[in-house]
Amino acid sequence: MSELVAKGVVKTYGHKNVLQDVDLTLESGKIYGLIGRNGAGKTTLLSILTSQNPASAGSVVFDGQPVWENPEVLRHLCFSRELNQMTGNNANAMKVKEYLRIAATFFPYWDSEMEEQLVREFDLDVKKKISKLSKGMLSMVTIIVAFCSKAEFTFLDEPVAGLDVVARERFYELLVEEYTETGRTFVVSTHIIEEAAEVLEEVIILDQGKILLKENTQDLLERSVHISGHEDDVNKAAAGLHICREEHMGRSKGVTVLLEKGQKVPESADITIQRMNLQKIFVALCGEEHGHDR
Amino acid sequence: MNEILTQQKSIYIQIREMIENDILRDVLLEEERVPSTNELAKLYAINPATAAKGVNLLVDEEILYKRRGIGMFVAKGAKRRIMEQRKAHFYDDYVKKLLAEAGSLGITKKELITMIEQSRED
Numbered sequence: 001m002s003e004l005v006a007k008g009v010v011k012t013y014g015h016k017n018v019l020q021d022v023d024l025t026l027e028s029g030k031i032y033g034l035i036g037r038n039g040a041g042k043t044t045l046l047s048i049l050t051s052q053n054p055a056s057a058g059s060v061v062f063d064g065q066p067v068w069e070n071p072e073v074l075r076h077l078c079f080s081r082e083l084n085q086m087t088g089n090n091a092n093a094m095k096v097k098e099y100l101r102i103a104a105t106f107f108p109y110w111d112s113e114m115e116e117q118l119v120r121e122f123d124l125d126v127k128k129k130i131s132k133l134s135k136g137m138l139s140m141v142t143i144i145v146a147f148c149s150k151a152e153f154t155f156l157d158e159p160v161a162g163l164d165v166v167a168r169e170r171f172y173e174l175l176v177e178e179y180t181e182t183g184r185t186f187v188v189s190t191h192i193i194e195e196a197a198e199v200l201e202e203v204i205i206l207d208q209g210k211i212l213l214k215e216n217t218q219d220l221l222e223r224s225v226h227i228s229g230h231e232d233d234v235n236k237a238a239a240g241l242h243i244c245r246e247e248h249m250g251r252s253k254g255v256t257v258l259l260e261k262g263q264k265v266p267e268s269a270d271i272t273i274q275r276m277n278l279q280k281i282f283v284a285l286c287g288e289e290h291g292h293d294r
Numbered sequence: 295m296n297e298i299l300t301q302q303k304s305i306y307i308q309i310r311e312m313i314e315n316d317i318l319r320d321v322l323l324e325e326e327r328v329p330s331t332n333e334l335a336k337l338y339a340i341n342p343a344t345a346a347k348g349v350n351l352l353v354d355e356e357i358l359y360k361r362r363g364i365g366m367f368v369a370k371g372a373k374r375r376i377m378e379q380r381k382a383h384f385y386d387d388y389v390k391k392l393l394a395e396a397g398s399l400g401i402t403k404k405e406l407i408t409m410i411e412q413s414r415e416d
Contacts, residue, residue, distance in 0.1 A: 031341060172339045180332040180342055198305055198340040218344055222304060269394040277301050 002028040002063050002076070002185075004049060004153055009058035011044050011209075018044045020209040022058070026187065028152065031179055033196050033217070034189040036206035037286055042189045043082075045206060046155045049187075050079035062153075075108045078151035082158045083138040085131045092131035096141060099130060100148075109150035118144045118174075122167075135162030143171060146186075147178055155187045160195070168192065172199050197221075197278040207286045217278065224281045228254040229271035237271050245284035256284035295321070295329065295337070305340055309348030314357065314376050317368055324368045328358060355379070 004026040011019040018041045026032060026049075036042050047053035049060055051067045051074060060067040067073050085092050100119075104110040119126055122140040133141070139162040146156045160168040175186060176199060187204075190196050197203075197217060205212040213220070227237050231253040238255050241263060245256040256276065257265065265273050276284070297312050299305060316322040331349055335342040349366060352358040357372045369375075380387075396406050 169339065173336065176335050176339050176342070180335055198299070198338070198344065201341045201343050217341075218304060218306065218347070269398045275302065 002152060004060070004062050004067075004077075006045075006049060006060045007058055009045070009048055009060065010056045011041070011048060011053075012056045018209055019048070019055075022209075022211055024049075024204070024211060024214070026153065026185060028185045029183045030185055030201045031175065031199055032185070032187045033193075033200035033203045034187055034206060035191075035193055035203060035282055036189075040206045040286075041209045042206055043157055046079055046157055046187070046189065047081075050074070050077045050155055052079055052081075076152040077155070078107060078146060078149035078153070079155040080142045080146035080149070080157070080159070082161065083130065083133075083142050085133065085138070092129070094130050095126065096124060096128055096130065096133070096137075097126040099141065100126065100144065103145045103149070107149040107151060111148045111150050115144060115148045118147065121170075136164060136167065137162075139163050140167075143174075147174065150182070151184070153185045153187070157189050158191070159188060160190060160192060168195055172196065175199060193279040193282055194277055203278065205282065205285060212285060220281065221275070221278065223259040224276040224284075225257050225259065225265055226254060226274045226276055226280070227257060227265055227271055228252065228274075233268070233270040237265055237268065237273075241265070245287065256281070295334075299338055299340070305338075305344050306348035306351070309334060309338075309340075309345055310351050313349070313352060317357070317372050318376055322368050324370050324372055326368050327364070328366045328368060330365055 006022055006024040009019055009022040009024075010017070022045060024045075034042050034046070044053065048055045049067070051060070051069060054068065062073045062076065065073050067077070100115060104112065104115070118140075122137075122144070124137060124140055124144075128137075130138070130141075139159060142156070143159050146154050146159065160171055163171065172195065175188070178184065179186060188196060188200070200217045202214060203217045203220060204214045227234050229237075229252070231248070231251050234253040234255055238257055241257045241259065243255050243257055247254040259265070267273065295312060295316055297308075297315070299308055313322065313328060317324075322328055328349075329337070331342050331346040334340075334345040334349070338345070349358065353360065353366070355375070356369055357375060358366050359369050360366055392406070396403075
């Protein structure tokens with residue numbers, strides 16, 4: 001079983017600490033979600049994990065071997081970056097066909113049959129220049145590169161950002177299909193959290209350059225509850241529990257609580273206890289009321 | 295197997311209940327093969343580990359059983375067992391909630407019983 005391990009990874013740009021002492025272990029055979037606010041350091045982290053960007057300090061190791069500029073390791077890793085019309089110095093003038101041909105030479109396990117299939121399914125005009133593609137088509141190209149690379153560890157940065165809702169659902173179907181057939185490891189960053197939640201085995205929350213949480217998604221959902229009702233009743237129910245966020249309105253109060261093992265909110269007719277979705281949990285953990293100023 | 299997943303409950307619980315409902319409604323018959331966890335994962339676009347968690351609950355309760363190398367099947371007597379289980383949970387799942395809501399509205403037990411009796415006459 002392969003493992004990608006980051007230890008003490010720091011990245012500074014000038015005086016700005018983008019990543020601060022990140023420890024992260026990714027096991028093979030899982031779908032991970034990487035979520036975080038804009039500027040949290042997601043893309044920087046993904047690029048350091050895949051040797052596209054050097055860390056200022058710390059190490060990234062794949063099966064005991066350093067990742068940095070190590071072709072033996074890099075053949076197993078694919079980071080399909082978010083494309084834009086201006087990518088690179090002259091990539092914008094490149095045709096989709098050429099871009100995919102270059103990708104095919106770069107990834108030793110490239111699957112051209114799958115490439116053809118996906119190009120057809122997405123109805124992508126491969127003769128178009130990258131600079132002429134719509135946002136949705138740019139996303140499709142990055143998705144094709146990620147899937148067809150057949151890399152053991154594949155990283156997708158905002159793969160669905162430009163896609164419409166039908167294509168986004170289709171992407172997650174394809175992801176599950178590819179995963180069940182190959183057992184490849186995928187790390188997907190996204191801002192559209194709810195659509196991804198059920199697909200992600202584990203969720204990694206990056207906040208201001210630090211890993212705030214890495215946990216099985218279903219476990220996290222099960223231990224996160226929202227309690228609301230009369231302030232006094234809510235305070236009584238939530239006493240001793242880990243509260244991540246509070247809202248007030250007159251006498252009414254709502255709290256988001258992360259339960260630890262063995263903890264339970266006592267049921268009562270006076271309070272409403274509700275399940276949270278991943279997006280709400282994320283906002284409770286990383287939202288502005290949590291002492292962040294941006 | 296065509297219910298829609300919601301956010302009200304854990305996904306694995308919903309997978310379990312969906313299969314149970316299909317057995318109760320004769321959509322899935324006893325001794326018939328049920329979709330594999332990978333098939334369920336693809337159908338709902340959920341993580342296979344989550345689908346497996348739901349299916350395994352049913353295996354533990356002997357509603358489903360594994361035939362090595364072939365797949366997962368509905369056990370004999372599964373339908374009856376599901377009904378018994380749901381009956382056993384009926385008080386916790388429905389009656390308690392009914393009483394709690396009635397309590398907060400000041401409806402007495404007597405009034406509740408009258409309502410139930412009247413509804414039977416409908």
